Amino acid sequence: MEPSNLNKEQDQNSWALNAWTLLSKLRDQSPLIQCITNFVSMDLMANTLLSAGASPAMIHSIEEIQDFTPLIHALCINVGTLSPAWLPAMREAALVANKAGKPWILDPVAAGASCFRLKACLELVGLKPSVIRGNGSEIIALSKASLGATKGVDSSHESMDAMEAAKSLAQSSGAIVAVSGAVDIITDGHRVVGAHNGVSMLQKVTATGCAVTALIAAFVAVDPLHALEATASALSIFGIAGEMGMDMAKGPASLRMHLIDSLYNLDQASVSSRLKVSSL
Numbered sequence: 156m157e158p159s160n161l162n163k164e165q166d167q168n169s170w171a172l173n174a175w176t177l178l179s180k181l182r183d184q185s186p187l188i189q190c191i192t193n194f195v196s197m198d199l200m201a202n203t204l205l206s207a208g209a210s211p212a213m214i215h216s217i218e219e220i221q222d223f224t225p226l227i228h229a230l231c232i233n234v235g236t237l238s239p240a241w242l243p244a245m246r247e248a249a250l251v252a253n254k255a256g257k258p259w260i261l262d263p264v265a266a267g268a269s270c271f272r273l274k275a276c277l278e279l280v281g282l283k284p285s286v287i288r289g290n291g292s293e294i295i296a297l298s299k300a301s302l303g304a305t306k307g308v309d310s311s312h313e314s315m316d317a318m319e320a321a322k323s324l325a326q327s328s329g330a331i332v333a334v335s336g337a338v339d340i341i342t343d344g345h346r347v348v349g350a351h352n353g354v355s356m357l358q359k360v361t362a363t364g365c366a367v368t369a370l371i372a373a374f375v376a377v378d379p380l381h382a383l384e385a386t387a388s389a390l391s392i393f394g395i396a397g398e399m400g401m402d403m404a405k406g407p408a409s410l411r412m413h414l415i416d417s418l419y420n421l422d423q424a425s426v427s428s429r430l431k432v433s434s435l
C-alpha cells in the first residue's frame with residue numbers, strides 16, 4: 156500500500172475507534188440532556204437520545220431552569236418553532252449552563268427565514284455555545300448575519316457551499332460549527348473534517364437534523380474537552396444508523412423506525428467497517 160493510503164487507513168481506524176469509545180461511554184454514563192426544542196422534533200429527539208443511551212429531558216419552562224439546569228450534563232437549544240415567549244428561557248438556560256460549566260449546543264433552525272429568528276439566533280450565538288449545528292442555508296445566514304435563501308427549515312444549499320461560512324462563524328463565535336448534508340462538515344475555524352456517512356432519505360424524515368444536534372450534545376457531554384471530535388463522531392454514528400436503517404426501510408416512515416433500532420443495536424464491527432471521516 157502507498158504510504159499516504161496507509162496513513163489514511165490509520166486515520167480512519169482511529170476515528171472509528173474514537174467514535175465507538177464515545178458511544179460506549181455514552182451507553183455507560185447515560186448523560187442527562189436537557190432539550191429546549193421545537194414541537195415537531197420532541198419525539199424523535201427524545202427517542203434518538205434514548206436509543207443512543209442518553210437520558211433526555213424536554214424541560215423548557217423558565218421557572219425550572221435555576222433548579223434543573225445545573226444538574227444536567229449538556230443542553231440542546233433549538234429554535235424551530237420559536238415565539239417570543241420561548242426566548243427568555245433559552246437565554247436563561249444558556250447562562251445557567253455556562254455558569255455550571257455544562258456544554259450547550261445550538262440548532263439555529265431556519266435562521267435566515269425572518270428578522271426575528273435571525274436576531275434571536277445571533278443573540279444565542281453570543282451566549283457561547285460549544286457547538287452550532289445547522290444545514291447549509293442556516294450556517295450561511297448566521298455567518299453573514301443576513302436573511303437568505305432558505306426554503307423554511309429546509310436547506311437550499313449543499314453543505315459544501317457553506318464551508319467558508321462555517322469557518323468564519325467558528326472563528327467569530329469560538330464554537331465548533333457543523334453543517335449537515337451529503338457530507339457533514341465540522342470545523343473549529345482552522346481544521347475542517349468531513350463526515351461522509353448517511354443517506355439522502357434522512358431529509359424526508361422531519362427533525363433528523365434536530366435529532367442529530369441533540370446526539371451531538373450527548374457526545375459532547377461525555378467528552379467536553381474534544382468537542383470537534385465528539386461532534387464528528389455523533390454525526391458519523393447517526394449517519395451509520397441511517398445507512399443500516401435504510402437497508403431495512405421501505406420509505407421515510409419505516410426509515411424513522413429502523414434508524415432508531417439501528418442506533419440502539421449499533422456494534423463495534425459496523426462502526427469500524429462503515430465510518431468514513433476525512434480531512435477537508
Ligand SMILES: Nc1ncnc2c1ncn2[C@@H]1O[C@H](COP(=O)(O)OP(=O)(O)OP(=O)(O)O)[C@@H](O)[C@H]1O
Nearest residue numbers: 290335336337353354355357358361362363364365
Ligand atoms: N444528501 C444527503 N446524503 C446523506 N445524508 C444526508 C443528506 N442530507 C442530509 N443528510 C443527513 O441527514 C441528517 C439531517 O440533516 P439535514 O441537513 O437534513 O438537517 P436539517 O435540514 O436541519 O433537518 P431538520 O430541520 O428536518 O431537522 C444529517 O444526519 C445529515 O448528515
Ligand SMILES: Cc1ncsc1CCO
Nearest residue numbers: 193195235236264308362
Ligand atoms: C418542520 C419544522 N418546522 C419548524 S421546526 C420543524 C422541524 C424540522 O426542523
Ligand SMILES: [Mg+2]
Nearest residue numbers: 264290364365
Ligand atoms: Mg434543522
